[in-house]
Amino acid sequence: MNGTIEAEKESPMGRHVPLRRCVACRTVQPKSELMRVVRTPEGEIGVDPTGKAAGRGAYVCRRRECVDAAVRKQALPRALGQPLPVQAAQQMMQAAGAPPGPEAGAG
Numbered sequence: 001m002n003g004t005i006e007a008e009k010e011s012p013m014g015r016h017v018p019l020r021r022c023v024a025c026r027t028v029q030p031k032s033e034l035m036r037v038v039r040t041p042e043g044e045i046g047v048d049p050t051g052k053a054a055g056r057g058a059y060v061c062r063r064r065e066c067v068d069a070a071v072r073k074q075a076l077p078r079a080l081g082q083p084l085p086v087q088a089a090q091q092m093m094q095a096a097g098a099p100p101g102p103e104a105g106a107g
């Protein structure tokens with residue numbers, strides 16, 4: 001039951017770049033390009049800006065499309081093993097650069 005992707009690749013600079021897969025679009029990207037969502041040992045779910053928080057993590061592109069898809073398709077709840085709180089979804093939207101307010105998406 002270990003589905004962690006441990007893909008690594010060497011950049012032209014010769015440095016190791018840790019790679020992770022977006023749970024929404026399944027694209028493998030450098031960890032630094034992705035947003036980490038973590039479920040803490042206490043069972044709280046939220047965005048982990050440091051990428052170092054203890055707990056079970058899942059990764060999503062910093063794109064609104066992927067955040068939306070990860071929430072709608074239940075990809076994150078599946079990856080984290082429990083339902084995603086509304087607060088966490090809102091945190092993700094903010095981290096993805098979504099404009100604040102309920103009117104987002106017009107246009």
Ligand SMILES: [Zn+2]
Nearest residue numbers: 022025061066
């Ligand atoms: Zn993605």
